[in-house]
Amino acid sequence: MGGSLEFEGRDIISIKDFSREEINYVFKTAKTMEPLASKGSQILRGKILATLFFEASTRTRLSFESAMHKLGGSTIGFAEAEIASVKKGENLADTIRTVENYADVIALRHPLEGAARLAAEFSRVPIINGGSGAEEHPTQALLDMYTMVKEKGKIDGLKVAFVGDLRYGRTVHSLAYALSLYNIELYLVSPETLKMRREVLQTIKERIPVVERTSLEKIVPLVDVLYVTRIQRERFPDPAEYAKVKGSYRIDLQALSEAKKDLTILHPLPRLDEIAAEVDSTPYARYFQQVRNSIVVRMALLALILGAAK
């Protein structure tokens, strides 16, 4: 990587499009954003971000908008498909070819796989994928890893466990792929029915050691990072089965009794009760720091692709 040139005008569609060097460059840029996140800046003054959220995600949308404002830019957009002209049957390509005239960069959230990629094909302005389909959420993966770097100094050498729904959880797919570019050991802890999909697993296993387990108990003491995800009721036809599964992957003080002293617990949020409130006040809990880091990582991406990061 020779500087920011390679990012200017670039789409951020899939974490799979990033090399390890590029990811590190995003982290380096994010670090330079830390002071700007506190005191504000005007480096994107006159620039407009459009947040097109065809699927509600208040957290991600507000994070992008906050990042843009902290750089001095403006935002326009919509928060769910129902208030978009989509109701009139418009196709995504036309929406994009319209909004590219209104904005300098577009953050897109869409329920369908491939939507962000399609948008990028039609758009003259850069597209940032804010989550699409079941697999891609590249900015989430980047902020998750930036948090690991901030907490642990580096990613290489870490033992990381994913816990919960590894089948449908969009964030774990992007994150697993990105982590496999580093020298880590990955532990996958989930019920049988929510195991990580074979095709994702296969790619990762070619690069890093992966251990799959259905029980959390023996894994906790081993790992440096525990990445917890929501287990959603709607995945279970049987409510009793749901209750049982949910209980056995719940992180509370008891579950953490043999954790490493410097364990870092992350969660993409929102959480239901898979992490007990009693954990929030422990030094393990870093999921709200993750939110804070989301701002600087998204500031970095916006500044890079709009050519404003030095």
Add this chain to the structure above:
Amino acid sequence: MGGSLEFEGRDIISIKDFSREEINYVFKTAKTMEPLASKGSQILRGKILATLFFEASTRTRLSFESAMHKLGGSTIGFAEAEIASVKKGENLADTIRTVENYADVIALRHPLEGAARLAAEFSRVPIINGGSGAEEHPTQALLDMYTMVKEKGKIDGLKVAFVGDLRYGRTVHSLAYALSLYNIELYLVSPETLKMRREVLQTIKERIPVVERTSLEKIVPLVDVLYVTRIQRERFPDPAEYAKVKGSYRIDLQALSEAKKDLTILHPLPRLDEIAAEVDSTPYARYFQQVRNSIVVRMALLALILGAAK
């Protein structure tokens, strides 16, 4: 009060947290905001207000956002709970601990009593209560009183009547409490079923003279300020009863025939037909001035708690 220091970083949760001196200080600051409201300013440039409205209130939300823009700041937020991650079952504490990373101050509207107080307990950034439950709407009370000061020069000595729904009307509770810090006479005019709650009344009566009436007729000629509120259909099981009650508290030219010449009529808005359109063009009608005053009062609060008011 020694200046703005006491307000910097402060939460605005309940009008009951304010001393008379603090209220006067807000008014003094609001007055300095009047020129900025017309010509704009940049004293909050780089600052972000999050408007989290779990209950729709376009009027209050846009007022806060306008105030923030007039000070050079930015806004993010949502307009109703349905598009928030609340749908995914997230609790308020987590929402707050997320959004505090996106914004420098949060204006919160919530249907539940105590929501703003709870939010403030979890938040590192100041919370402004934009209305919660049935009792608290402190910024409305402040702008109502600022309007009285602007119209009448001072609050001490005023005879003020509240008319309409004094039981469920959120604004009258905050306002009654705040007015009781001044030397006023309060007249409460409402149907039996919509009388002000005993617990609110009790506190107020310890401080100021209060007269309760079910008929408006003899009260109008006595008072300096008539504060009218909506009587909502849904409070009446019997539509005929509703129609009758509504009619007898309606303010029209006839009802005002013996009013003092300099009577000031206020209303928190939106109104249905409890004030006839014919009243709008009289000098009594100051409810749209109230709206204008909402901007400078909210500008003052934002500037004070963000440490930007001199």
Add this chain to the structure above:
Amino acid sequence: MGGSLEFEGRDIISIKDFSREEINYVFKTAKTMEPLASKGSQILRGKILATLFFEASTRTRLSFESAMHKLGGSTIGFAEAEIASVKKGENLADTIRTVENYADVIALRHPLEGAARLAAEFSRVPIINGGSGAEEHPTQALLDMYTMVKEKGKIDGLKVAFVGDLRYGRTVHSLAYALSLYNIELYLVSPETLKMRREVLQTIKERIPVVERTSLEKIVPLVDVLYVTRIQRERFPDPAEYAKVKGSYRIDLQALSEAKKDLTILHPLPRLDEIAAEVDSTPYARYFQQVRNSIVVRMALLALILGAAK
């Protein structure tokens, strides 16, 4: 026209309020906005646009908001009536007399005929009609014509065909009226049931030659501009009739086989399939340039009525 003075503080309600000289003046101003649309500007810094959309129209709303941001201003507003206090039964006049205190200019979209005119009567700040009822959408007409000027150099002398639903299509009414101020020939191509209303037609026919046809075939080779509109399913009680009509007014390469070499195809968007995707890559297709032009035209209007255009 002696400069911008006549526009400062002016409402933009109906295209019928514009003289030919005023329209040309808007175009001249729009041209000066072209560089600002790319690099941004601060001429409306400190000014606030309220977008009050009582009817969803993401395209028009975002276009206004983008135009305001590109001039350095801020925006507040709502995207559909459901989240407005309208739900509480408030009338439009009260909404306007509230929001005029929050903003320097209001863009209003409303399903009812006459809503923008009524709003302007009550408002102290300028109202821009962003579409109301079945007839008025003046900013759309202006941007349509600005596109013709940019594509063809001038409007006088053009042969223009409107195709599709000329009865219910709001944009064609405003546009037909405005074009009749110039020396053009107008071709109206629509099914019998969707012909342009008599009252609109009568006014136009007094000024310019108008030809009505139900078949597209012989018209295409004659015209310089083809203005295509959506034919909506809900206009047809019989689905078979809808399918037939839709097919015969569809613009595809076959329909364009005898078109003039420099034909310009426009569409107010969103489109369904009345223009085939294969047309998008031809030089005829200028409907996305229309979108781009919407920004500079709306920038011009905002700058003019707020007194910021030189």
